[in-house]
Amino acid sequence: MDQKIGDVSMIRTTNKKIGDSMITFLTYILCIVWVFPIYYMVLTSFKTEESAIPPSLFIHKFTLDNYTIIFDKTIFYHITNSVSVTVISVLLCLAIGLLAAYRIVFGKMKNPTNLYFWFISTQLLPPCAVLVPAFLIMNWMNLLDTRTGLILLYVGIHTPLIIWMVTSFFKDIPIEILEAADIDGCSKWSAFFKIIFPLSKSGIVSSALLTFVFIWNEFFFAVNLTAVKANTLPVYMASFMTQEGLFWAKLSAISTITILIPAIFGIISQKALVKGLTMGAVKG
Amino acid sequence: MKLKMNSLLSLPAVIIVGIVTQILFLATIFLSFIKWIVIRPDLGKFFVGLKNYKWVFTNQETYKIIGNTILMTALPLILCLILGFCFALLLDRKFPLQNICRTFILIPFFMTDAVIGIIWKTLLLHPSFGIAGYISQMFNSVPIDFFGKHAFISIIILIVWQWTPFFVLIILAGLQGIDLEIIESAMIDGASSIRILFQIKIPALRYHIQVVVMLGTIFILKVFGLIYVTTRGGPGVATTNLPYQVFKISYYKWDIGQATSYATIMVAMSLIVIMFMFNFIQKWIKRLEM
Numbered sequence: 001m002d003q004k005i006g007d008v009s010m011i012r013t014t015n016k017k018i019g020d021s022m023i024t025f026l027t028y029i030l031c032i033v034w035v036f037p038i039y040y041m042v043l044t045s046f047k048t049e050e051s052a053i054p055p056s057l058f059i060h061k062f063t064l065d066n067y068t069i070i071f072d073k074t075i076f077y078h079i080t081n082s083v084s085v086t087v088i089s090v091l092l093c094l095a096i097g098l099l100a101a102y103r104i105v106f107g108k109m110k111n112p113t114n115l116y117f118w119f120i121s122t123q124l125l126p127p128c129a130v131l132v133p134a135f136l137i138m139n140w141m142n143l144l145d146t147r148t149g150l151i152l153l154y155v156g157i158h159t160p161l162i163i164w165m166v167t168s169f170f171k172d173i174p175i176e177i178l179e180a181a182d183i184d185g186c187s188k189w190s191a192f193f194k195i196i197f198p199l200s201k202s203g204i205v206s207s208a209l210l211t212f213v214f215i216w217n218e219f220f221f222a223v224n225l226t227a228v229k230a231n232t233l234p235v236y237m238a239s240f241m242t243q244e245g246l247f248w249a250k251l252s253a254i255s256t257i258t259i260l261i262p263a264i265f266g267i268i269s270q271k272a273l274v275k276g277l278t279m280g281a282v283k284g
Numbered sequence: 285m286k287l288k289m290n291s292l293l294s295l296p297a298v299i300i301v302g303i304v305t306q307i308l309f310l311a312t313i314f315l316s317f318i319k320w321i322v323i324r325p326d327l328g329k330f331f332v333g334l335k336n337y338k339w340v341f342t343n344q345e346t347y348k349i350i351g352n353t354i355l356m357t358a359l360p361l362i363l364c365l366i367l368g369f370c371f372a373l374l375l376d377r378k379f380p381l382q383n384i385c386r387t388f389i390l391i392p393f394f395m396t397d398a399v400i401g402i403i404w405k406t407l408l409l410h411p412s413f414g415i416a417g418y419i420s421q422m423f424n425s426v427p428i429d430f431f432g433k434h435a436f437i438s439i440i441i442l443i444v445w446q447w448t449p450f451f452v453l454i455i456l457a458g459l460q461g462i463d464l465e466i467i468e469s470a471m472i473d474g475a476s477s478i479r480i481l482f483q484i485k486i487p488a489l490r491y492h493i494q495v496v497v498m499l500g501t502i503f504i505l506k507v508f509g510l511i512y513v514t515t516r517g518g519p520g521v522a523t524t525n526l527p528y529q530v531f532k533i534s535y536y537k538w539d540i541g542q543a544t545s546y547a548t549i550m551v552a553m554s555l556i557v558i559m560f561m562f563n564f565i566q567k568w569i570k571r572l573e574m
Binding site for chain 1: 289291297300304305306308309312315377380381384385387388390396398399402404408413458491495499505506512530531535540543547548550555
């Protein structure tokens, strides 16, 4: 009798193990299907132009030519544009966003949540709602097709994102620490630089990386408010396709370069994204 | 105790965010009452009241475009939620290479619209030289013309591919926060895994679902880049949504009044959609908590 029960439970556990490994196998297949477009893009970027079409899943002749050919003056120019616009915007967003978040979380205010929700609510606005006046004003101020113009817009649009995320990290800091600092006669600036900033450094860095990803990838304003001089990489990509026709290996190489930095930054900062976005709405 | 702080600390942020998002939007509303065609300076600029809106609402295209905007948000939202749940449940287990799988799923979210649109249009779905064309040649069937005849579905596929990772990210975080003891005790009581999913996991995730659906709605309503690099709103207006229409009227007709009317309608519509979704989810949460 006991022997039988043992058999049944053994069959059950082996069944469960088989089921488990089948689910794992299914997960692998789905992940491979999901990532296939990216795999195929990177693969094509290492093929010669002649072997890129017709499609094949393997490289017959590995080459780095596509990368050496596209790395000319033009692409460097657009990479410089993208990097400078994104980095300067992120730094400005951080500078003004951190101060605002600092006041919202630690400052004496009548209704700190009002200001906080006002910032968040600005994210509801679709970019197309401000396109025409932005165009007219930038035209009037000679800012069309300049990096400065793009940076100003990006700072206005992405600062709330920084505030949203950083607030969630500031709220982890117990307010008692500040009380102790206050008794010791610490000013609000040194409290910020000596206590708050070091304690939430990793959260701030992740928020900055994430904002970097969003600004780097921004397409709507970049395509509508720049022409030749201030084109960022995504905009250059879009025009490259129409100009160059069927040079798919080179197209893939440029695409790979365009997504490389944001993909790395995004993967590093994904945890901060979840924390920042779910705080407030999800308790805990 | 909180610190005494000068309101100057938050002033720079309030000013620049206020100018870019509020003042410029007020300017949009103001411009929507004006007749002004930039490339026809001879016609001048003058106040026309509601005439732009009258033109917009008598134009049959407008209704099609509003419908497109809603469908292009609703369909991906439903698909992303289902797919996101499936992936999150699959990833919420212990298995080898877990982190790599997770990363694979997440990457599309961090890619720019331009790259997504271009690689799908050329490398993958091109009827003669893409993988899709190659497969149909293998089966000797007529290649599917994805961005021509089936443009709308193709755009939906692209949006789903781009946004599902975001849903996976948030739902997975929720799943990992569920107390394991509750699930174990339910399993000991003999509850099936489907019952555990519907009666324990989904209710426990209600706030995560709220966040992901609301943010998903807000983000997907704004879709522009994918359309711009693939279909250009065509054929006809089959894949034109309101953001694309604003761009088209601004840069092809240079009609400031009509473009800003569409932009104002877009804002009104997004607010309605967002309110509707919010109420809908709130009701669902209340029913769960009863």
